[in-house]
Amino acid sequence: MEFGWNEGQQARYDEVLAATRAAFPSGPGSGHGFYTRKDWLRLGEIGLLGACLPPEAGGQGLGALDTARVVEAVGRGCADTGLVFGAAAHTFACAVPIAEFGSAAVRERLLPELAAGRLIAGNAMTEPDAGSDSSRLGTIARPVDGGLVLNGTKSFVSNGPAADVYVAYATVNPKAGFLGVTGVVVDRNTPGVIVGEPYEKMGMHSCPAGAITFEECFVPDDHVLGGVGQGAAIFQHSMGWERACLFALYVGLLERLVESCVSHASERRQFGRRIGEFQSVSNRIADMKLTLESARLLLYRACWEMDQGKPAVLAIALSKLAVSEGVLAAATDAVRVFGGRGYLREDGIEATLRDAVPSTIFSGTSDIQRQLIAKEIGL
Known part of the structure; x- marks a missing residue:
């Protein structure tokens, strides 16, 4: 069992994270409009849109686990969760089924454009x-x-x-x-x-x-x-990619939340002390870190099982449930850690809470994931 990344994998993550931060430098809370074509092309240049698509179509040909790491890096580096979500939905719910099940003519015409960001799906x-x-x-x-x-x-x-x-x-x-x-x-x-x-x-x-x-x-x-x-089988295939790899963006968001809360709790002072010295605050942040690492490991395992050619139904359902419920709980705790500032748009904390809510609904609700888990364990 290996819990580390090889040099190439770590270098890819670091490069994508740095490129994302350079491409989307605006701080949290800035801007409320829809993404632009320029934003989309930047994601294509970073490599997000074609991570798992075949190299002959302009993609990188990465497996599920390496693809998830790319998505995680972009989710961590870009505070615009809506943009990253749109890109992940474009890739896993649209480009993947086209790559796997589309005719040769459709693949040749669309995949290079989808990977580069010249088309939106x-x-x-x-x-x-x-x-x-x-x-x-x-x-x-x-x-x-x-x-x-x-x-x-x-x-x-x-x-x-x-x-x-x-x-x-x-x-x-x-x-x-x-x-x-x-x-x-x-x-x-x-x-x-x-x-x-x-x-x-x-x-x-x-x-x-x-x-x-x-x-x-x-x-x-x-x-x-x-x-x-064959549509039902194709849709479930794409949902496997979406429920596993798309939710890596929320792992990135979780890491960004923990970093923000640690920084805030280290600087904010009340009653003559850093608020991080109060157990009610430090315990909450410790729980956020536990949520992050637990969700991350479940997601990596689900993606690993996909790469091994296993059905991965149970692993994917566990991962999706853990990540979505975890990010919702952590975003709520982050608002509490930031107090009044957490309710303001300036720091972007309230935006993470609003962005976290739909994660428990799309790609199969949390209750649907629980039903899948129950079925897979024999209930």
């Missing part, structure tokens, strides 16, 4: 009446000569209002449940694609999210992922 699965139960999709794919015709509405499409291309899921047979779900690649400029306005959200403000509607939208056969009826 959005994942269109969730619907107004189909969230955790993704087998009940209302979006219908009607077979026609040469392809499929989509009709339906998707909600909560991260990057949706800004995206150039969508990975969408629809059903060719509503009575077939999971066996009827089909994944497709849809360009934004395809006739019948209607892009909704961005939602007003609690957190991750820089990542636009909105509804996408398909009205008699034709998708050619070579834009079908895998084959008709």
Whole structure:
């Protein structure tokens, strides 16, 4: 068993962290608008968008564990969690299924652009009446000569209002449940694609999210992922990458929170003492550190199991649950450590709390992860 990193892995982490801090030097609490194309291209240059994509497509060809370390470094170095989340969703929920299951023509056309950041992708699965139960999709794919015709509405499409291309899921047979779900690649400029306005959200403000509607939208056969009826398996494959690697950004955020709290508790004085000398403060920060290291180890293990070719369902569910619940608890504690300043936008602490809340909802809620864990251990 090895708990260290080789020189190449550590050098990659250090380089990505330094490049991220140089590319996004603005302190926490600054800026409240959506990310820009310039921001996205910077992420491509840093290597985040193509970390796990094949080298022939402009990626680095990294496995899950090394990819997670890249995401962790960017999450630690960039205070704009919404931007990093949008990039990770673009990569794991869109670029990965295209790389694994897309036709040769689609892979050749899209993957280099997605890896470089010249295109933005959005994942269109969730619907107004189909969230955790993704087998009940209302979006219908009607077979026609040469392809499929989509009709339906998707909600909560991260990057949706800004995206150039969508990975969408629809059903060719509503009575077939999971066996009827089909994944497709849809360009934004395809006739019948209607892009909704961005939602007003609690957190991750820089990542636009909105509804996408398909009205008699034709998708050619070579834009079908895998084959008709394989969408559920493809979606679960991408969710494995997302639940493991995407949440590495929250490990990076956790480390940034611990660093901020240690610094603040070492400098802030009350009653003639540094507040870090009070056990009520130091114990809270110690618990944050425990949360960070526990979540990190579970995430690394999940990614390692993926790289070994194991199903990793249990490891991924444990990791996702530990990271999301841990970052929410730690962000709440950070607000308490900072006191009144933690409630102000200037230090960015309140933003981390708002950004942490959705981590327990997207990519499968915490209760869904608990159900997966229970099933995997034989309950």
